[in-house]
Amino acid sequence: MTEATNLVKSITKGIQEKKGQHIVIADLRHIDGAIANYFVICQGNSPTQVEAIAESVGDICRKEAGEKPVNVNGLGNNQWVAIDYVDVLVHIFMPETREFYDLENLWEDAKLTELPDVD
Numbered sequence: 001m002t003e004a005t006n007l008v009k010s011i012t013k014g015i016q017e018k019k020g021q022h023i024v025i026a027d028l029r030h031i032d033g034a035i036a037n038y039f040v041i042c043q044g045n046s047p048t049q050v051e052a053i054a055e056s057v058g059d060i061c062r063k064e065a066g067e068k069p070v071n072v073n074g075l076g077n078n079q080w081v082a083i084d085y086v087d088v089l090v091h092i093f094m095p096e097t098r099e100f101y102d103l104e105n106l107w108e109d110a111k112l113t114e115l116p117d118v119d
Helices: 003-017 047-065 095-101
Strands: 021-027 038-043 071-073 080-084 088-093 111-114
Touching: 003 021, 003 038, 003 047, 003 088, 038 095, 047 080, 047 088, 080 095, 088 095
Parallel strands: 038 088
Antiparallel strands: 021 038, 021 111, 071 080, 080 088
C-alpha cells in the first residue's frame, strides 16, 4: 500500500470514531490537473460534531501515519472543515453545505467509493 492509501485508512478511522456519516473516497489519481490524489468527504450532524471529527482525524493521522496537515480551514465556522494532507484532502461538511457544494458531482470522473455508516 502507498503512503496515501495508508493515510486514507487513518482518516476514515478518525471519521468513523466520531460517527461521521456518508463517507465517500474520491480517487483522483487518473484525473489530469487534480489537486490531490484522494478526497475523503463526510458529514457531521452539528457544528460540534464536525469539529470533533476534524480533531479525531488529526489525532489518528498523527499517531498512526505520522502525518500532520499542511493546512486546516473552516475551524470555528464548522460548516465545512477542509484538512490538507497534500496528497489527500479531507472535507467535513454539515449536510446542507455538503449538498450545496456537491463535490462528488464536481469530481464525477473520479472513482467514488462509499463506506457504510458506523452505528
